[in-house]
Amino acid sequence: MVDNDFLSTFLDEAQEILEHWESACLRLERTSTAEEDLKDLFRLAHNMKGSAKSVGLVGFARFVHRAEDLITQLQKGQLAIDAKTISILFECHEALAKWIESLKEHSDAEPDLSQLLQQLESVKTGQAYQQPAVLDNQAFGFFEDEAVAPTHSPERVSSKGEIQVAVTRDSGTRDAPKSAASKSDETIRVSLRKLDSVIRLIGELSIQQSIVANARVTDQLTVPKVAEAIDLASKVIQDLQSEAMNLRMQPLENLFQRMERVCRDVARQQSKQLQVTLLGKEVELDKTVIEKMKDPLVHILRNAVDHGIETVDERSKARKPALADVRIEGIQTATNVSIRISDDGRGLNLERIRRKAIERGLISADVSLTPHEIQELIFLPGFSTADRVTDLSGRGVGMDVVRRAVDDLGGSIAIDSIEGQGTNFLITLPSTLSILDAVIVRLGDAVYAVPVQDVEEVVDIQSATVEVANPKGRILNLRGRVLPVEHLGDYLPQSGKASSERGVVLITRFQNTSVAFQVDHIAGQQAIVVRQLEGKLAEVPGLAGATILSNGEPSMIVHLPQLVKSYLATMH
Numbered sequence: 001m002v003d004n005d006f007l008s009t010f011l012d013e014a015q016e017i018l019e020h021w022e023s024a025c026l027r028l029e030r031t032s033t034a035e036e037d038l039k040d041l042f043r044l045a046h047n048m049k050g051s052a053k054s055v056g057l058v059g060f061a062r063f064v065h066r067a068e069d070l071i072t073q074l075q076k077g078q079l080a081i082d083a084k085t086i087s088i089l090f091e092c093h094e095a096l097a098k099w100i101e102s103l104k105e106h107s108d109a110e111p112d113l114s115q116l117l118q119q120l121e122s123v124k125t126g127q128a129y130q131q132p133a134v135l136d137n138q139a140f141g142f143f144e145d146e147a148v149a150p151t152h153s154p155e156r157v158s159s160k161g162e163i164q165v166a167v168t169r170d171s172g173t174r175d176a177p178k179s180a181a182s183k184s185d186e187t188i189r190v191s192l193r194k195l196d197s198v199i200r201l202i203g204e205l206s207i208q209q210s211i212v213a214n215a216r217v218t219d220q221l222t223v224p225k226v227a228e229a230i231d232l233a234s235k236v237i238q239d240l241q242s243e244a245m246n247l248r249m250q251p252l253e254n255l256f257q258r259m260e261r262v263c264r265d266v267a268r269q270q271s272k273q274l275q276v277t278l279l280g281k282e283v284e285l286d287k288t289v290i291e292k293m294k295d296p297l298v299h300i301l302r303n304a305v306d307h308g309i310e311t312v313d314e315r316s317k318a319r320k321p322a323l324a325d326v327r328i329e330g331i332q333t334a335t336n337v338s339i340r341i342s343d344d345g346r347g348l349n350l351e352r353i354r355r356k357a358i359e360r361g362l363i364s365a366d367v368s369l370t371p372h373e374i375q376e377l378i379f380l381p382g383f384s385t386a387d388r389v390t391d392l393s394g395r396g397v398g399m400d401v402v403r404r405a406v407d408d409l410g411g412s413i414a415i416d417s418i419e420g421q422g423t424n425f426l427i428t429l430p431s432t433l434s435i436l437d438a439v440i441v442r443l444g445d446a447v448y449a450v451p452v453q454d455v456e457e458v459v460d461i462q463s464a465t466v467e468v469a470n471p472k473g474r475i476l477n478l479r480g481r482v483l484p485v486e487h488l489g490d491y492l493p494q495s496g497k498a499s500s501e502r503g504v505v506l507i508t509r510f511q512n513t514s515v516a517f518q519v520d521h522i523a524g525q526q527a528i529v530v531r532q533l534e535g536k537l538a539e540v541p542g543l544a545g546a547t548i549l550s551n552g553e554p555s556m557i558v559h560l561p562q563l564v565k566s567y568l569a570t571m572h
Contacts (some may be wrong), residue, residue: 006054013051019257028081061098063113067120068090208475229342252280252282256281262301264304273324280329341424379403379415406427410429410453446492452525455507459504484515488518494554530544533546543565
């Protein structure tokens with residue numbers, strides 16, 4: 001019987017083990033340190049098997065044991081470490097990862113892995129794989145059950161000084177729940193150093209509170225003492241806020257490892273040779289941002305290997321090394337994190353992109369575009385240069401999905417490609433989505449917060465050249481750039497409308513379009529804590545959340561790029 005009380009803890013631990021499993025397989029494939037890598041794999045499989053049995057996942061443990069048998073044969077030299085054995089280890093990893101996801105929904109989930117088990121047997125015995133009959137997947141019967149005493153602990157400390165924290169809800173009776181998802185919130189690995197820092201700051205805050213309370217009791221509470229205590233407490237609170245946000249930060253290493261696996265799998269399917277170089281793996285990013293960037297990065301890299309990287313023969317004719325190079329790099333800046341993906345493949349064929357865009361009616365045949373503007377066409381919805389449909393690409397899901405995901409995170413994506421030499425993507429993302437620097441603007445009696453990352457420039461309307469372009473609106477001539485001027489109040493509910501003669505404009509950019517949004521004036525700038533909207537408010541275009549300002553008043557957070565999209569919709 002599955003022990004639901006500790007199932008969620010096991011699932012978190014198993015996911016971490018599988019990340020190391022995948023890493024060991026990748027090392028095994030590209031290096032000659034087989035002995036150490038196989039030792040790591042065996043240890044990981046053995047630990048996961050024991051943990052699975054301790055929570056009652058007997059079928060899961062039996063499957064891991066079969067993979068463990070294969071690793072043992074590789075360690076003893078009874079089987080060769082070749083493409084076949086490494087591939088089956090990767091397939092076991094994939095099956096276990098999917099099984100874990102199923103267990104999060106239903107604690108009794110047990111998929112049919114009979115074909116994979118038959119493949120395992122074929123590899124271990126050196127026989128050709130044949131399509132198996134359906135096996136009894138409820139009891140594999142592959143090894144004798146070992147007596148394992150349950151040793152549960154909801155909190156585990158690793159050798160790296162990290163603690164696994166799980167917030168567990170009231171479990172009720174053991175037999176009632178069937179879903180692991182109802183048992184636990186999401187968890188995150190946090191280093192003990194970060195936790196110690198937060199605890200230290202909380203201690204300092206408690207000290208300041210004690211000082212004020214003691215002074216009040218002894219009638220020594222004076223204005224200077226209060227001011228000093230408030231100043232010290234404010235500093236501690238700022239540090240505490242920063243450290244608390246730091247708890248959500250995770251290194252890019254695991255994300256990059258998954259991307260390396262994507263490149264490896266696609267290259268093998270297409271018989272292409274490549275090496276993946278990972279740089280900046282230690283750069284940290286908010287866990288939420290990392291989760292939301294997984295699919296966009298997978299899409300970019302699958303396209304890079306499928307469309308960008310040439311075959312060995314093509315690279316030979318182009319006088320390129322047979323081994324293609326794909327680089328994934330994390331770059332830390334003062335306020336953002338950038339991810340650069342580059343390859344030395346065939347690059348973008350600008351003439352072909354232009355021709356396809358015309359064929360699909362995305363641009364007119366007589367329009368004149370710069371090379372950069374042609375490259376940007378690949379981000380248009382429905383654009384594709386694929387001549388045939390494959391399992392990897394050409395199914396109508398294009399780079400517009402990637403750009404939309406990046407835009408939703410408040411980031412940006414740029415492309416730079418040279419035909420015959422390669423392509424470079426640069427994705428810039430906010431470090432966190434929970435705390436942002438914002439400009440506080442006033443519109444009549446309403447006050448709004450606008451994230452600084454969405455504002456290119458602030459211009460005083462009285463010092464700028466504003467002209468009436470047509471009955472629909474005005475334009476701003478800013479150092480040779482001509483931008484449409486829109487009243488921000490026209491796009492927001494229940495807000496005042498700025499005067500046409502006074503105020504300031506906030507210049508923002510979405511994709512290739514810049515718009516100047518006019519407000520009454522700038523009330524200030526501050527760091528804001530983002531609160532998610534619910535109900536009808538969540539459906540209002542242009543509102544990204546809510547916050548509490550420094551004066552204690554509530555305010556809506558405006559997402560200017562979304563308003564640019566609304567502006568473009570009115571132009572069509």
